[in-house]
Amino acid sequence: MRNPRTAVLAGALGLGLAAALGIAPVAGAASAPAGNAASYAAYERSQENADNNRAFFEAVQRAVADERAKNPGALAVTVTYNTRNAPSFRTQIARSTQIWNSSVSNVKLQEVSSGGSFAYYEGNDSRGSYASTDGHGRGYIFLDYRQNQQYNSTRVTAHETGHVLGLPDHYSGPCSELMSGGGPGTSCQNAQPNATERARVDQLWRNGLAAAQR
Numbered sequence: 276m277r278n279p280r281t282a283v284l285a286g287a288l289g290l291g292l293a294a295a296l297g298i299a300p301v302a303g304a305a306s307a308p309a310g311n312a313a314s315y316a317a318y319e320r321s322q323e324n325a326d327n328n329r330a331f332f333e334a335v336q337r338a339v340a341d342e343r344a345k346n347p348g349a350l351a352v353t354v355t356y357n358t359r360n361a362p363s364f365r366t367q368i369a370r371s372t373q374i375w376n377s378s379v380s381n382v383k384l385q386e387v388s389s390g391g392s393f394a395y396y397e398g399n400d401s402r403g404s405y406a407s408t409d410g411h412g413r414g415y416i417f418l419d420y421r422q423n424q425q426y427n428s429t430r431v432t433a434h435e436t437g438h439v440l441g442l443p444d445h446y447s448g449p450c451s452e453l454m455s456g457g458g459p460g461t462s463c464q465n466a467q468p469n470a471t472e473r474a475r476v477d478q479l480w481r482n483g484l485a486a487a488q489r
Contacts, residue, residue: 325443327407332441334408338392352382352480354392354439361395364418364432368395371433374466375440378473382440382480393439403457404431406438414439426457429466441479442472 339354356372358365372384393414403422408414416435423431434456448455450463453472468476 328438328443331406331408331414331438334414335392335439338413342392353385354382355385355387355390356439357387357389357391357394359389359394361397361418363397363420364395364423364428367418367423367428367432368436370429371436371466374429374433375436375468375476378468379440379476379480381477384436384439404435406435422457425461427464427466430463431456433466433468437468437472437476440476442468442475 335354339352342353342355356368358368361368372386376383393416395416395418397418397420399421400417400419403419404417406414406416416432416439418432418435430453434453437454442454444456445452445454446456446458448458450459450465451469453465453468455463
């Protein structure tokens with residue numbers, strides 16, 4: 276969950292992080308700020324946030340399309356992921372993907388041992404947790420240690436996984452809205468998408484299925 280006031284510092288830290296992870300350094304995407312209501316609202320409305328959300332979702336869709344091309348007979352859209360680089364969060368990731376798999380019908384999340392449409396990483400970053408792209412057509416989710424101690428960790432993970440499925444941030448929303456992220460504060464424990472979020476994901480992946488079949 277991103278803090279827009281540390282963007283300059285985060286950029287420098289991000290380069291080091293990317294090098295450590297062996298991925299191309301790119302701007303963090305779809306990450307919630309850890310500031311006041313005004314900073315949340317400003318980032319949510321920013322072009323940076325919109326561009327990063329779109330780039331991340333498109334990267335995941337491309338990866339899914341590549342996999343479907345290898346198996347054109349598949350009836351369902353499956354988004355694969357690996358957790359090799361986030362061993363401390365395997366429980367939260369499993370809960371988060373289970374939440375999403377039981378909430379939507381047109382797309383499923385499935386763990387693989389390596390590769391996949393996207394990957395989870397863990398570590399320390401002043402930006403907090405975020406979803407981004409690796410510069411090579413694949414996405415990744417970074418889970419920040421400190422933020423996951425401050426906020427409900429399953430909510431953080433499920434929120435970031437929501438970006439995989441195409442949902443943008445909506446920090447001004449209530450705790451009952453998963454994509455409100457850190458907006459409702461650290462007391463919010465909800466890790467479930469609401470009916471509107473579930474319907475939006477199903478709508479996106481009806482289109483995603485058609486796109487992946489072309």
